[in-house]
Amino acid sequence: MAEITSYQYRIDPQQVDFTLRASAASIINYMLNVAGVDASNKGFGVEAIQGQSFTWVLSRLAVEIYKQPMQHSTIDVATWVNEFNRLSSTRNFRLSDGGELFAAGVSQWCMLNMESRQVVDMSLLRDVYERVMVAEASPIAAPQRLRPTEPTVTMSRPVAYSDIDFNRHVNTLRYIELMFDAFPIDLIEQNNGMRIDINFIAEARYGETLVAGYIAEGNVWQFEIKTDSDKVLCRSKIEFK
Amino acid sequence: MAEITSYQYRIDPQQVDFTLRASAASIINYMLNVAGVDASNKGFGVEAIQGQSFTWVLSRLAVEIYKQPMQHSTIDVATWVNEFNRLSSTRNFRLSDGGELFAAGVSQWCMLNMESRQVVDMSLLRDVYERVMVAEASPIAAPQRLRPTEPTVTMSRPVAYSDIDFNRHVNTLRYIELMFDAFPIDLIEQNNGMRIDINFIAEARYGETLVAGYIAEGNVWQFEIKTDSDKVLCRSKIEFK
Structure with a gap:
């Protein structure tokens, strides 16, 4: 072994x-x-x-x-x-x-x-x-397997050159950046640890538009990123300690 | 020496x-x-x-x-x-x-x-x-010293967590990414070389909004990135071969 x-x-x-x-x-x-x-x-x-x-x-x-x-x-x-x-x-x-x-x-x-x-x-x-x-x-x-949520949309923009990898799909890291950009900056500055669960469901291509949103309850944030034609790209749950 | x-x-x-x-x-x-x-x-x-x-x-x-x-x-x-x-x-x-x-x-x-x-x-x-x-x-x-231009606005968004460095100012690299995101993707894919001149004029802070635009003439693209209160942040001229 x-x-x-x-x-x-x-x-x-x-x-x-x-x-x-x-x-x-x-x-x-x-x-x-x-x-x-x-x-x-x-x-x-x-x-x-x-x-x-x-x-x-x-x-x-x-x-x-x-x-x-x-x-x-x-x-x-x-x-x-x-x-x-x-x-x-x-x-x-x-x-x-x-x-x-x-x-x-x-x-x-x-x-x-x-x-x-x-x-x-x-x-x-x-x-x-x-x-x-x-x-x-x-x-x-x-x-975890994450269920659909009904998030409040916070961001919508076309997929850009700097987002894509050699398949012309949005890079995984960009989804994570988009999620963290939605947090109040003090939460990131003062965090005492976190757990992140992400499900990657479909890929966004150059030419499509990203629509991201979240719902927050206490220390738990649930994100859903879709395209503007409602194709779900990924879901995540981020829980701060 | x-x-x-x-x-x-x-x-x-x-x-x-x-x-x-x-x-x-x-x-x-x-x-x-x-x-x-x-x-x-x-x-x-x-x-x-x-x-x-x-x-x-x-x-x-x-x-x-x-x-x-x-x-x-x-x-x-x-x-x-x-x-x-x-x-x-x-x-x-x-x-x-x-x-x-x-x-x-x-x-x-x-x-x-x-x-x-x-x-x-x-x-x-x-x-x-x-x-x-x-x-x-x-x-x-x-x-080169770059003069003001009257660009067509292509992008406007708040400064995000992932944009900023330890001074809470937008990172230099982000301005360059924003410029390249504005190009037709085929131009980037097929380029035969380029010259980039950039003037950094002021710093954008967390809480401000970035407004970017360009004017293009032939192979020469001139960018201007400002805040929404018209503070000029940087200008660039990118000439493709």
Whole structure:
């Protein structure tokens, strides 16, 4: 059986917010980068499956942030895959700063056929998975399934050049930025930790318009981001401690 | 006399656009990061002058981009200061990818007293500058002084959490993203190089609203970004080859 693999990063100026701490979006970015790098290193990255017109799609994510590391810190991102079935594989993350755990995450991925836009049966990758799986439980509860909400719209704008990735779809990180931009800034400045659950449902393309909104009850904020033609793109629930 | 100093970076996924090449904003980001790191290494970084409540402010920038490096390339960013007077210092950049020059830049900086918001006479730093200056001409023409234009407004939105730096001012890179978001996407995809001149005039704060617009004539685009109370924040001229 395989072992947990760790990657080191330095928190650069472009990863911090006005408090000089890594933003939640940056912390999630480290996780998603490491997911890509680790899958590549172990032979099942995007480049290994794109010959068959397959790609990886993030379907759900849960992240708990206990403390946001300061600019110039060197952080350690540990990752491992511990579950896989025909439709989904689970990759986990533990992030630490000077040995102190500051964030943890659980991500669920599916494999998509880019031509048919259908989900691919991952039994195809059984050999790879059996080689890379680690017998270690996920560090936090799995991502929740989030129900529709009736949010108050706070933002509407066309998808822009700086939003899109090589598929011309809006980058995952942008959704997270849009959510955090909706919070009162004092809440972000003074937060004592949070849990984020996100469901990624459909992709927004260049040419479409993003419409974002939320409902808040106490410390719990539920976001829904759609297109202007009511295609639901993603839902999230962010709970502050 | 000092010598040109070089820094190496790897083009990470978050630095590329949908063409998988480093975006113009990312290329400028490498220059600005290196400006900060090199000034720190040589004893005149932000942290060395902030004890006196001084800070560095970028006033003008000229960048020529000949080719945008691909994701995962390792690039070399060479930098040197070659001019300084009471009001402004000039820092230059040459960026290469596998030995091939792909971009060059000239930046002009002033020192600001954060309390009085007045420009500080840089004669204070004469000794430091005499030690670090390099006798090498700037690689491209100095940044132009840009005149007011009467642009057609294309975008208006409040300053958001994800826009601001530790001074709660809009980050320089965001202005560049806003400009590039206004271009037809095919122009970005098929560009054969460009020259960018930017004048930074005032800072937008959290709570203010950004209003951006441009006028285009042939391959030349002139942008003006203001607040909704008509404070001019920055002007730029972007000329595609």
